[in-house]
Amino acid sequence: MNATAAGSATSRLETLPPPDGPLAIRLVDVETALLGRPVLNGVTLDIPARRITVIVGLSGAGKSVILRHMIGLTRPDRGQVLVDGVDINLLSRKGLYALRDRWGVMFQTGALFESMTVFDNVAFPLREKTDLGEEEIRGKVERLLALVGLPGTGETYPDELSGGMVRRVALARAMVMDPEIIFFDEPTTGLDPIIRNSILRLVCDTWRENPFTMVMVSHDIPEVFNWCHHLVVVRAGKIAAAGPTASVLASEDPFVRQLLAGDSAGPIRLL
Amino acid sequence: MIESEAMEKFFERIGTYALRRIDLLGRTGLFLLGSIAQCFVPPYRPRRIVEQIHFVGVKSLFVIILTASFTGMVLAIQGFHTLRKFGAEGLLGSVVALSLIRELGPVLTALMVIGRAGSAMTAEIGILRIGGVIMALDSMAIEPRKYLVSPRLVGAVVSVPLLTLIFIVVGILGGGVVGVGLLGVNLGDYFGRMEESVEFADIAGGLWKSFAFAILIGWVCTWKGYNTQRGAKGVGSATTSAVVVSSVLVLVGDYILTSVLL
Numbered sequence: 367m368n369a370t371a372a373g374s375a376t377s378r379l380e381t382l383p384p385p386d387g388p389l390a391i392r393l394v395d396v397e398t399a400l401l402g403r404p405v406l407n408g409v410t411l412d413i414p415a416r417r418i419t420v421i422v423g424l425s426g427a428g429k430s431v432i433l434r435h436m437i438g439l440t441r442p443d444r445g446q447v448l449v450d451g452v453d454i455n456l457l458s459r460k461g462l463y464a465l466r467d468r469w470g471v472m473f474q475t476g477a478l479f480e481s482m483t484v485f486d487n488v489a490f491p492l493r494e495k496t497d498l499g500e501e502e503i504r505g506k507v508e509r510l511l512a513l514v515g516l517p518g519t520g521e522t523y524p525d526e527l528s529g530g531m532v533r534r535v536a537l538a539r540a541m542v543m544d545p546e547i548i549f550f551d552e553p554t555t556g557l558d559p560i561i562r563n564s565i566l567r568l569v570c571d572t573w574r575e576n577p578f579t580m581v582m583v584s585h586d587i588p589e590v591f592n593w594c595h596h597l598v599v600v601r602a603g604k605i606a607a608a609g610p611t612a613s614v615l616a617s618e619d620p621f622v623r624q625l626l627a628g629d630s631a632g633p634i635r636l637l
Numbered sequence: 638m639i640e641s642e643a644m645e646k647f648f649e650r651i652g653t654y655a656l657r658r659i660d661l662l663g664r665t666g667l668f669l670l671g672s673i674a675q676c677f678v679p680p681y682r683p684r685r686i687v688e689q690i691h692f693v694g695v696k697s698l699f700v701i702i703l704t705a706s707f708t709g710m711v712l713a714i715q716g717f718h719t720l721r722k723f724g725a726e727g728l729l730g731s732v733v734a735l736s737l738i739r740e741l742g743p744v745l746t747a748l749m750v751i752g753r754a755g756s757a758m759t760a761e762i763g764i765l766r767i768g769g770v771i772m773a774l775d776s777m778a779i780e781p782r783k784y785l786v787s788p789r790l791v792g793a794v795v796s797v798p799l800l801t802l803i804f805i806v807v808g809i810l811g812g813g814v815v816g817v818g819l820l821g822v823n824l825g826d827y828f829g830r831m832e833e834s835v836e837f838a839d840i841a842g843g844l845w846k847s848f849a850f851a852i853l854i855g856w857v858c859t860w861k862g863y864n865t866q867r868g869a870k871g872v873g874s875a876t877t878s879a880v881v882v883s884s885v886l887v888l889v890g891d892y893i894l895t896s897v898l899l
Contacts, residue, residue, distance in 0.1 A: 437776050439772060439775065439776060459780075462778075463778035463780075464778070466776060466777065466778035467778045469776070471773065471776040471777070473769050473772070473773055473776075474769075475768065475769055477768060477769035477770050477772065477773035478770070479765075479770060480764075480768070490777075491777050491779075494680075494777075494779050494784075495777075495778070495779070549776075
């Protein structure tokens with residue numbers, strides 16, 4: 367275990383509320399195979415409401431697939447994904463969309479419209495989903511762009527921005543509908559350490575300002591330990607450990623210990 | 638024993654192939670029906686439809702006028718030399734008009750729209766697919782087919798018949814310029830015989846064809862884009878495939894519709 371990271375995490379977590387309370391999402395015994403290959407094998411997982419949950423694991427372990435199940439983009443072969451006690455896989459498209467209206471999603475690449483300006487990208491859900499006037503939309507979008515550290519960039523296009531700025535725009539878009547839950551699918555992959563940390567800090571600061579439920583798939587070990595409340599470790603389609611960050615960091619499981627410490631010695635053999 | 642196993646494998650392959658084709662046909666059919674249904678689901682965004690009419694229709698106008706002019710001119714030259722053998726040069730207007738109204742207008746307009754707008758539809762939707770935007774739309778509770786496919790279908794259905802009419806009119810005028818201006822056909826004969834020989838059923842048939850081709854173009858080109866895979870190369874393949882498949886289907890559809898309408 368990285369002692370510095372663990373120590374830093376403990377000191378920071380003491381300032382945050384304890385990670386207990388109502389559940390936002392519950393996965394019960396979820397099993398999924400993609401192209402005949404099992405990807406999730408009996409995943410049971412609780413996501414606490416109004417807390418930051420980070421899902422970590424090796425590449426191909428099934429982290430993003432878990433996230434997609436939570437959003438309802440992938441349907442499991444078996445098991446349930448419960449939101450407000452309702453299995454979202456039993457919902458009609460209309461019912462699922464009603465649920466997604468309460469969520470925001472930030473994808474790995476940003477998934478912005480390249481043909482639209484930054485302003486139009488962020489305003490897109492408001493224009494499509496609400497009857498707000500242009501003045502109100504302008505006020506809200508400019509406020510959010512300032513919040514993500516991009517004031518005055520509204521008229522630029524995504525291909526004129528750096529990778530980090532694109533992710534910030536995507537974060538602003540994910541927040542524009544005042545969601546109850548925000549999902550992040552590897553929001554910092556491929557970014558340099560400074561921009562990566564600034565994005566992670568932004569996520570953390572955003573939570574402090576508006577304590578949404580946040581679920582993030584990340585490879586940013588050990589940075590995320592500093593501020594996530596809840597940590598989930600995925601191993602080969604199964605949950606290896608899940609719970610409050612401090613308790614997962616204290617896990618005795620050799621796989622979890624090796625992954626979280628980033629050691630080359632241990633049960634994980636990649637080469 | 639070995640022969641029967643080989644036969645079994647052979648038929649198994651044929652069966653698998655046939656089942657895949659039927660499955661594909663079913664999925665493409667559901668895609669079209671779902672996209673048409675989304676046209677009637679609120680909220681209605683007329684601006685997006687107008688954008689597509691502008692993209693498919695207005696922006697194709699130049700190429701349609703250019704193609705139509707030269708098609709009409711060539712028809713006039715070919716028709717004149719053929720008709721002269723029978724001393725029937727006066728029928729040139731009828732030949733040009735009927736050829737354009739029944740066949741060349743709808744077919745060439747469709748082929749031009751495929752090349753100019755259909756390929757762009759596929760590429761644009763394909764890039765959105767590989768950029769994760771279609772998934773993002775879905776996750777934002779915005780039905781991707783309603784946002785991306787339905788306006789393009791409506792745009793094509795409105796624009797292609799109008800472009801066909803423009804093609805026919807410009808083609809007839811182009812034929813007139815060559816026939817009357819260069820080959821010496823009487824102006825009154827050119828337009829008078831045309832009026833005598835062209836019936837409403839001919840125009841209606843041409844418009845029915847262009848309407849069918851519009852749906853075909855919208856369907857194939859959006860489907861190919863919507864199901865693009867494997868990055869930039871996939872976008873290229875999808876675009877090529879969309880152009881080839883829709884062009885072939887327009888020609889096959891033309892034969893079927895001509896058989897039915899005549």
